[in-house]
Amino acid sequence: MTTLLTQSYWPAEKSTGVRDITLPGLLREAAEEFPDKLALVYGAKNPENRRHWTYAEFLADVEQGARALLAHFSPGDRIAVWAPNSANWVILQQAVAMAGMVVVAANPAYKTHELEFVLRHSGAVGLFYVKNYRGANLEPVVQTALGTATNVKTLVTPDTWEAFLDSGDPEAKLPDINPTDPVQVQYTSGTTGFPKGAILHHKGIVNEATFVGERTAMGPDGVCINAMPMYHIGGGAVTELQTISAKGTYVVMPAFDPALTLELFETYRGTHSLMVPTMLLAVLEHPDAATRDMSSTQTIMSGAAPVSEALVKRVIERWGCQFSILFGQTEMHGVTNQTRVTDSPEDQARTVGQPLPELEMKIIDVDTGEIVPVGVQGEICARGYQNMLGYDQLPDQTAATIDPDGWLHMGDLGTLDERGFLRVTGRLKDMIIRGGVNLYPREIEEVLAGHHDFAELVVLGVQSEKWGEEVAAVVRLRDGCTQPDPAELKSWCRERISAHKTPSRWYFTEAYPQTPSGKIQKFVLLDQITSGELEAVVAPSSQADQQGRESVAQ
Structure with a gap:
């Protein structure tokens, strides 16, 4: 698009087209062309x-998995x-999609009440899980959660995985799947205290990932080194499907693990990777960064947190x-x-660039809903095939x-310039x-x-060089x-x-700044923190605790 914008509206950019395709359709294409x-x-x-x-x-293996699933589920x-x-x-994940079922992705760092909610709310009838994670025994967590999530009928662990695969009928017919059928329920932390399950469809995640791959110039020679969690949209959709669409190699x-990342790039001649800023810095x-061969690197993707100009230049110069x-x-x-x-x-x-092809975008006045002129801040809205089916x-x-x-109201504030480049300036939602992990204060x-010493509290994000933002709590104690x-x-x-989700910084106050209607002014609290008027109390962090907090990077 060469026409300069005067209003903050971006009409859908035409492309080779949005395909009516499913996850199994995409995989079969790649296997047929490059078996x-x-x-x-x-x-x-x-x-x-x-x-x-x-x-x-x-x-x-995916077909075998799909037939095994059909032997137990519908x-x-x-x-x-x-x-x-x-x-x-x-x-x-691919087998569930091929069987016409829906993946419910759960963060392995969930505590009992979080897992229980996701299992119960989603109506999941099967649970695939590991027995241990980061040294913790997950069996008691699962058994406690199943006390109320009684809809779960089948459990599969790594110990029973092979037996599960062998349970399917090799001659079983696989179902026909429509591109707009649901394929994933991704839970996003919610402002009401519990997460919301966004229902995603085949057509959305396949085409979106394909367009991402096109902008990163990924082709059949591409080798994506991925450490983004598979339960996260970045791992379980963007990087994986981008690679399959390009008919590349997915590692x-x-x-x-920064050392392992470097070694895998060298060993498999990695070309692409998605890493949030904290991962890139690590x-x-x-x-090992001084000795590993990173010359095969073609494109590094980043996001989910502000990426500084210095970091962009550093990566480009260091890895060429x-x-x-x-x-x-x-x-x-x-x-x-x-x-x-x-x-x-x-x-x-x-900026975060222009919208992907086939997607409309506009910036609207928060009060009137009218499109604002270019450069004027407002709420970011988007519309197109990428819209979720809805919240479960x-x-x-x-x-x-x-x-x-x-129009899907994204809950973020931003501006469009005359070229259609988006700049994110804030969030309507807190x-x-x-x-790289989205956390919502209300849930925390x-x-x-529930702490008996707290009369009132506010959770907000404070700037952090390493994490982009860190969780902070401002507490008023009981008398x-x-x-x-x-x-x-x-x-x-x-x-x-x-x-x-655990606050890393604690602030204590005797009174909160409030509006005349009694609402706490979080922006004033942030100013007090930035100016030093409120001083942080920080708990010492052990190496083991730090590893436990790196939820997205791991």
Whole structure:
């Protein structure tokens, strides 16, 4: 598009077209064209534990998995996956899609009440999970959750995986699937204290990922090194399907490890990767970065948190590669905006690029709903095939998010320039983005409200060089209570909420700044924190605790 905009409206950019295609259709295309090409690698830390699949082998295992699923479940059933990254995660996800079922992706860092809610709310009838994660025994968590999530009838663990695969009928007919059939329920943390399940369809995640791959110039020679969690839209849709669409090689890491990332790039001649800024910094600053061969690197993608111009330039200069910034949200099947590899480092750092093809975008006045002139801040709205089907079992919240004209209100504030480049300036929703993970204060506040010393509390995000934002809590204590020890607060929280949601900074106040109507002014609190008027109390962090908090990177 060469016409300069005067209003903040971007008409859908035409392309080769949005395909009516499904996940199994995409995989079958790749297997037919490149049956003997390396398709999938499990990049275990110990090379002896690594496994490799050609596209023909990948497809065969997915078909076997789909038939096994059909022996236990029916098309349309919800299948929950509560496990860290593995090649089996990828195969299972593809098999669920091929069987006409729906993946319910669950963060393996969930605590009991979080897993229980997702299982019960989604109506999942099967649960695939690992027994141990980061040294913790997950069996008691599962058994407790099943006490109320009685809809779950079948459990599968790595110990029973092979037997499960063998349980299918090799002659069973696989179902016909429509491109707009649901394929995933991705839970996003909700402002009401519980997450909302965004229902995604085949057509949305396949085409969106294909367009992302086109902007990163990925082709059949592409090798994507992925440490993004498979339960996250970035791992379980964007990187995986981008690679299959390009008919490249997908190397999935069990967890983020900067040394392993460097080694896998060297060993498999990695060309592409999606890493949030904290991951990029860890890789760049690792001692092995000076000796590993990264010359095969073609394009590094980043996003989910602000990416500085200095970091963009550092990556480009260090690895001699191209860079691409991604922006979007789960409700839009992942990415809505993306910089091209030919965009300047300034545009890479100061904007999130133009909308993907076939997607309309506008910026509207928050009060009037009218489109604003270019450069004027307003709410970001998008419309197109990428719209989610809706929030699972939440028609009112779906209607509040997708208006009658089909515009999805993203809840973010931003501006469009005359070229259609989007700059994100804030959030209508009080979302905190910590290391690429979206966290919502209300959910955390409801847990912290259970502390007997707290009269009132506010959770908000404060700037962090490493994480983009960190979780902070501003607390007003009950009369007569003394300020708790931060180490004790951390321990108390860790028993009740995921590590990455636990506040890392605590502030104590006797009164909150309020509007005349009594609403707490969070922006004033942030000013008080920035100016030093409120001083942080920080608990000491051990190495083990730090590893436990790196939820997205791992």
